[in-house]
Amino acid sequence: MKHFISTLFVLASVSALAQNPAPARPQTRPIALMNGIVHVGNGQVIPNGVVIFDKGIITTVVDATTTRLNLNDVEVINVAGKHVYPGLISPASTVGLQEVAAVRATVDKQEVGALNPNVRALIAYNTDSEIIPTIRNNGILLTQAMPQGGTVSGSSSIMMADGWNWEDAVLKRDDGIWLNWPGYFSRDFNFDDFSVVVKKNEKRDETIGALRATFADAKAYAAITNPMPMNLKLEAMRGLFTGRQNLYVRADYGKDIIEAVQFARSVGVPKVVIVGGEEANRVVTFLKEQNVPVILSALHRLPNREDEPVDLPYRLPGILQKSGVLVSLSYADEWWRTRNLPFQAGTAVGFGVSDREEALKMITSNTAKILGIDKLVGTLEQGKQATLFVSAGDALDMRTNVIEQAFIQGRKIDLDDRHKRLYQTYKKKYEEK
Template sequence: MLSPSRPRPLSVSAGLTLLVALLLTLPAHAQKQPGYQGPFALTNAQVIVAPGDTLDRGTVVVQGDSIAAVGPDVSVPSDAQAFDLSGQRVYPGFIDSGTHLGLAEIGSLPETQDFNEVGNLTAHMNALAAVNPSTVHVPTTRVHGITSVITEPENGILPGTSALIGLHGYTPEQMHLGDVTLTKLNFPSVGRQGPSDDRSPETIQTEAEKALSKLNELWSEAKRYARIDSAVAEQPEARRQPEFVPAMEGLLPVIRGEQPLMISANAAADISTALDWAEERGVLDQVILSGALEGWRVADEIATADVPVLVGSIMQPPSRESDRYDKAYRTPALLHDAGVTVALRSGKTENVRNLVFHAGFAAAHGLGKTEALRAITTNPARIFGVADQVGTIEAGKRANLFVANGDPLQPATDVQHLFIDGYKLPLENRATKLYDEFLNRNPGLTK
């Protein structure tokens, strides 16, 4: 979304001059070195191969963009840069299942918010197209071991497609992980929306019925569009293309069963309605539920529907005043206990790094450490269909992993090294630069 008030980029020559000036005068402030690929050997480390599967002392060899070998007696290639990691742990990179990373820069500047397109039916908007690979928030996110995120559009009933991106790359396409694209549906609200919603029960019901019938109409039109499109494809010479309806075009992959449908719903009534709706339309097996803050109220229904859930953000008060203070923190555990596959989402832009603390809260509120780790590694990898590429430290997978000096869900733990697609990436970021500068203020605050 290019807002008209956004300043025009500097002209190329002016930009170049500026760049040269920056390089000449401020080398110390630029990122010291870019990421580089190995081979690397991480030796003598405790390797968390997968949540619940720990190698007490082992070696991980990274070659090119992937993991070449993992094990207690793996030989270190002679050309590998070796790290002796005694007392440290190697984890698979974490995955945040719902953010605006790359789509927003500064919260108070509307010009930098690219996840909110105007209009209700914008299913043809692809979040990936708007991702800014050089956003300052990516390095800030990596410091806590997060290596991939879902980044998603927001506004309207069909805001567009979300994408799974790796947090290293200089073009959106480089970052796109496993071509994972999910069509998002903000399910219309059918119930009371909170304590401030003082609509009468009749109004709520009529508005809900109206919203649903509108959605049904939309879906049947989309199906019709797909049917016409297929009919034309059969005899392209004899038949003419239907009028191009972008939103309908955007829904084609979902209608044809080729793309998952990420349904965002939080209230219990909305979730059950959404599940029934999806079942009636035969798309239940494509559905991934997102948000689901009241999912615990209908956990059995979700489990029966066999729909995975991207829960969060759980760091908030409960949706109803009558609920226990920790209901939101406990939601992942309650869903998991009912048999639902749970992944965690922070729902953030600047604070995606806090995903580890969300997981920590979930772990402490009934989910347990292992399941909490699964919710940010293997579970999202499986839900998004990239379990063969990420989520664990196994030979052949993408080298998305990091080294920490303790439990990464604990705030005191530091990440020492981080690798994405085999690139060893520097961990400095805007926050560390500010930290370094202000720690060594000169002349300080003496006067």
């Protein structure tokens, strides 16, 4: 009972501090961002560009110095000397699915059981999360809510960082199924001495056998047009065999990556994405040949092998990019650090990625291609959604990344968040002394 009361007190204290800004209203008139440094997201930069959007859709992206425009009845915003970017995309994220790790009532990222393809992260997404406004303030306007736990965790969905509820916020429903590949070894963190314990996976063969049976059943089920009665678990996997859904496979060791891809191919799944990929550099030729993209886990970490160079995680995006592998960056399980995603891309530039625009693609257009939303977002191009932001400086540099304006589907977002409120509270407190 005491634990229950203390939990209620924590939740009440958090909610009483302040509320998130109300979701933005739909765009009512055309808006033109004039004279900014426009980063298209496909590698192109327009030094003095203009971006015009209406009813949530980009209508014009041109060089302002060479194009004459009719700006009658258009709201003109001068962003001279500032940077305009497509909204950043955070893949493989649990933002919106968990708030405070120590408070169980705020964690809804997994279900019990080993094989749960029918579990949907979509309906657990909490648009009232205090974390969502903080990621918007670093330019992250889209996130992939992914399930965790078990062997087959469930399906993810692509969410916008604005909306009253998950129905309002969803951009793409059930984009893929998540599989935790049963590798040869497992790693556990020992909190007694803060070490990583590596041990053999004794149930590996048994787990792979269960996976083969499940995927065989799902493929046979997918061949039936109107199955009666409907099997919810197998129905959730139907899109894997038509290419409508990705199979996202969490795998880090090189041999596990190869076996996971070969497994997917053998059961008839055409679209496979490796998530984590800490040893992707060891199997880069295989990934290129198989045309398998990689969503890397956090770069700001130490290598997992004692004999590896200490900067290998930083160099990994550059190694894959130069080998022709489609690469995206994520923070995966570290939802509390998701707001730092653009700075990972900045780090990658200093450790081998060819240039800043290539690094930007790893959190915009590359990610959009992998997630299957590149016709909607990821670049600033005519006909795509007006999900973009304006930064006073380089968005990949934490010293100059100051987001001044953000738009999601043309809606102007309120950039207030808990970090800013706390800053103002304590700034005032200490200025008075």
